[in-house]
Amino acid sequence: MAGVVTVSLPDGSTRQLPDGSTAADLAASVGPRLAKAAVAARIDGRLVDLAAVLPDGADVAIVTAEAADGREVLRHSTAHVLAQAVLRLWPGAHYAIGPVIEDGFYYDFELPGGARFTDDDLGRIDAEMRAIIAEDQPFVRHEHTVEEGLAIFADQPFKREIIEAVGAGAAEVDAVPADGRADPHVSTYENSPAFTDLCRGPHVPATGRLGHFALQRVAGAYWRGDEKRPQLQRVYGTAWESAKALEQHLALRAEAERRDHRKLGVELDLFSFPDEIGSGLPVFHPKGGTVRRLMEEYSRQRHVAAGYEFVTTPHITKAGLFETSGHLDWFADGMFPPMELDGGQQYYLKPMNCPFHILIFKARQRSYRELPLRFFEFGTVYRYEKSGVVHGLTRVRGMTQDDAHIFCRRDQMSEELSSTLHFVLDVLRDYGLDDFYLELSTKPPGKAVGTDEEWDEATATLREVASGMGLGLLTDEGGGAFYGPKISVQAKDAIGRTHQMSTIQLDFQEPQRFGMEYVGQDNARHRPIMIHRALFGSVERFFAILLEHYAGALPTWLSPVQVRVLPVRDDHLAYAGKVADRLAAVGVRVELDPADEPLGARIRRGKLDKLPYLLVVGDDDVAAGTVGVNRRGGDRPQRGVEVMAFTESLEHEIAARQLPEAVGGTPDGEASGSGGATAAGPGVTGRGGGPVG
RNA sequence: GCCCCCUUAGCUCAGUCGGCAGAGCACAGCCAUGGUAAGGCUGGUGUCGUCGGUUCGAUUCCGACAGGGGGCUCCA
Numbered sequence: 001m002a003g004v005v006t007v008s009l010p011d012g013s014t015r016q017l018p019d020g021s022t023a024a025d026l027a028a029s030v031g032p033r034l035a036k037a038a039v040a041a042r043i044d045g046r047l048v049d050l051a052a053v054l055p056d057g058a059d060v061a062i063v064t065a066e067a068a069d070g071r072e073v074l075r076h077s078t079a080h081v082l083a084q085a086v087l088r089l090w091p092g093a094h095y096a097i098g099p100v101i102e103d104g105f106y107y108d109f110e111l112p113g114g115a116r117f118t119d120d121d122l123g124r125i126d127a128e129m130r131a132i133i134a135e136d137q138p139f140v141r142h143e144h145t146v147e148e149g150l151a152i153f154a155d156q157p158f159k160r161e162i163i164e165a166v167g168a169g170a171a172e173v174d175a176v177p178a179d180g181r182a183d184p185h186v187s188t189y190e191n192s193p194a195f196t197d198l199c200r201g202p203h204v205p206a207t208g209r210l211g212h213f214a215l216q217r218v219a220g221a222y223w224r225g226d227e228k229r230p231q232l233q234r235v236y237g238t239a240w241e242s243a244k245a246l247e248q249h250l251a252l253r254a255e256a257e258r259r260d261h262r263k264l265g266v267e268l269d270l271f272s273f274p275d276e277i278g279s280g281l282p283v284f285h286p287k288g289g290t291v292r293r294l295m296e297e298y299s300r301q302r303h304v305a306a307g308y309e310f311v312t313t314p315h316i317t318k319a320g321l322f323e324t325s326g327h328l329d330w331f332a333d334g335m336f337p338p339m340e341l342d343g344g345q346q347y348y349l350k351p352m353n354c355p356f357h358i359l360i361f362k363a364r365q366r367s368y369r370e371l372p373l374r375f376f377e378f379g380t381v382y383r384y385e386k387s388g389v390v391h392g393l394t395r396v397r398g399m400t401q402d403d404a405h406i407f408c409r410r411d412q413m414s415e416e417l418s419s420t421l422h423f424v425l426d427v428l429r430d431y432g433l434d435d436f437y438l439e440l441s442t443k444p445p446g447k448a449v450g451t452d453e454e455w456d457e458a459t460a461t462l463r464e465v466a467s468g469m470g471l472g473l474l475t476d477e478g479g480g481a482f483y484g485p486k487i488s489v490q491a492k493d494a495i496g497r498t499h500q501m502s503t504i505q506l507d508f509q510e511p512q513r514f515g516m517e518y519v520g521q522d523n524a525r526h527r528p529i530m531i532h533r534a535l536f537g538s539v540e541r542f543f544a545i546l547l548e549h550y551a552g553a554l555p556t557w558l559s560p561v562q563v564r565v566l567p568v569r570d571d572h573l574a575y576a577g578k579v580a581d582r583l584a585a586v587g588v589r590v591e592l593d594p595a596d597e598p599l600g601a602r603i604r605r606g607k608l609d610k611l612p613y614l615l616v617v618g619d620d621d622v623a624a625g626t627v628g629v630n631r632r633g634g635d636r637p638q639r640g641v642e643v644m645a646f647t648e649s650l651e652h653e654i655a656a657r658q659l660p661e662a663v664g665g666t667p668d669g670e671a672s673g674s675g676g677a678t679a680a681g682p683g684v685t686g687r688g689g690g691p692v693g
Numbered sequence: 694g695c696c697c698c699c700u701u702a703g704c705u706c707a708g709u710c711g712g713c714a715g716a717g718c719a720c721a722g723c724c725a726u727g728g729u730a731a732g733g734c735u736g737g738u739g740u741c742g743u744c745g746g747u748u749c750g751a752u753u754c755c756g757a758c759a760g761g762g763g764g765c766u767c768c769a
Contacts, residue, residue, distance in 0.1 A: 106764095187769080219764030275759070388694065388696095600729065
């Protein structure tokens with residue numbers, strides 16, 4: 001029927017509209033609420049403006065602001081407003097790209113005269129953006145040939161570079177023009193006569209639709225991420241569909257800040273980074289040292305039970321070892337420079353433990369009967385991290401890996417990988433992390449040793465094992481180490497952030513380089529397979545992740561001080577001492593806090609110290625042989641608890657490594673973002689400690 | 694390494710438009726002996742990150758260095 005188009009909606013229904021109707025018309029025809037919430041549309045799966053004309057027979061979905069792709073539209077549109085504001089404030093600035101990122105957006109600029117943004121500029125830019133939003137400028141899409149585009153952006157070198165890339169077919173061209181032209185073209189969005197940006201779109205209909213945004217920080221960033229190219233000035237911001245969503249996001253960020261392990265490390269007296277020692281080189285104080293010891297003790301216990309053997313190796317080695325291993329070819333940038341000893345002999349601090357473990361394997365002839373051999377070491381390694389990337393305990397220059405190398409026969413490889421993965425996940429759960437997915441990292445292009453066949457086999461084996469785990473599995477193309485592909489375990493913490501935890505790497509290369517062999521059943525020599533794996537990654541980083549996961553309130557079994565006994569008055573001190581002794585006698589870490597201050601003050605200090613238990617003892621307790629139990633996280637203290645009963649229940653809690661009931665949650669009790677956001681959240685999405693070895 | 698910001702008491706921070714500095718908490722002493730999140734009084738606290746420059750005089754201005762924070766593959 002002429003003059004009418006029929007479109008299908010996501011619920012399967014169809015709707016007829018006059019020919020030439022737009023997605024916005026469709027939204028309005030469905031209902032005013034949808035029309036108000038709409039920011040864009042999907043026509044046959046393609047994200048387009050609301051102003052897009054509906055083709056007959058299309059599948060159409062209206063995209064609202066709260067949807068993931070709707071938020072991206074909002075953020076991208078806000079980025080354009082940011083660019084317009086900066087161009088108003090810095091006439092002659094060059095603008096580069098302004099993409100959407102997780103939870104926000106940024107825009108890169110080159111300011112006239114090499115000017116730089118400072119923090120103070122954020123306020124001015126913010127005000128200008130709000131003015132642009134108040135003007136309610138429409139976003140109007142135009143399409144151009146490459147030549148037209150180059151002319152429009154004649155004085156914008158970065159835009160021209162992008163357009164030229166489109167013209168050369170280098171950039172994907174997914175915005176097929178409405179008239180079906182196949183030749184390269186570009187599109188622009190015009191906000192006002194004064195501002196047009198090159199953009200694929202889509203955008204909200206007008207700037208008035210925006211407003212729930214916050215500019216966050218300025219930073220330098222290289223054009224195209226390449227440090228050989230010009231450094232641009234970047235502004236980061238976040239934008240949301242409502243004031244409430246924005247507030248929630250900012251609250252989550254504030255919560256992350258509150259949990260920052262660097263802050264907790266000072267507050268709880270766990271560790272510090274003395275300037276005198278150097279950047280990225282932490283020292284652990286007695287309380288932090290206790291936590292480390294406990295983490296390591298339990299790890300040792302589990303590794304013994306799982307058939308690992310403990311080895312120890314030195315921190316430095318002659319250069320030859322890392323020449324053989326290939327580290328000096330592939331990892332030299334990450335190593336501290338050598339020291340010269342014994343008349344020119346070069347020694348290196350070790351960045352990885354693997355070559356040392358290989359030498360232990362090679363110390364004598366090995367039989368197939370011995371395999372698999374599993375060597376474990378808390379091995380301290382040193383890596384020269386660039387000065388700008390060291391970060392708390394998560395990115396350091398000296399760290400201790402809970403590093404193991406498994407040497408096995410090829411026919412044992414699959415089983416060994418699978419049991420290792422199960423072991424790793426099981427132990428991580430005991431530390432309180434239980435929300436995992438796996439990531440498979442494949443061959444890094446141009447930065448790998450070994451043949452394609454070897455890589456293919458190793459990768460296929462890893463994939464098979466990983467997909468048998470019943471967890472989500474992502475592929476990280478090109479993210480492997482130079483000597484082999486890896487599986488990494490990603491864990492979500494209490495506030496929904498993802499951390500890379502353990503890595504399991506398959507290595508066909510090192511056994512070859514070191515000429516490793518064992519004697520098989522056939523009395524011939526064979527080459528073993530090598531599996532590298534770290535469970536914590538590094539003790540330091542895992543410590544930091546646990547600290548943030550628990551917001552400093554470590555489970556009782558890991559708490560440096562588990563119980564503090566508080567006598568109400570001086571004359572209860574002797575009894576308090578007896579209670580403390582009883583607990584200490586069964587291995588509980590207990591402190592006495594004498595009545596030098598009022599009880600309330602001591603309770604408060606104990607709470608700020610995040611102690612699992614505060615025991616208050618007064619007249620009633622001395623008379624009855626009881627304690628008052630104030631439990632961390634409990635709503636009210638429990639009076640008159642038998643000392644024996646408390647001791648037994650505490651011993652049980654510790655032995656069972658019980659976890660605190662409520663770990664997560666933001667201060668207002670709300671879960672993170674609406675719409676089931678999988679946001680990794682701000683801040684510490686730590687990269688792993690790099691390749692283990 | 695590069696860009697922006699920061700460095701003042703143990704911690705968090707104020708301050709000096711250039712004349713050797715302050716608050717709260719913490720710490721010490723005394724008083725108060727208090728049943729579950731801060732009792733009172735008194736007191737000491739600093740090479741104002743380091744080195745150099747400008748200046749009669751620098752914690753303050755300039756520079757270098759060190760340390761810290763935020764970024765630097767999320768491709769119109």
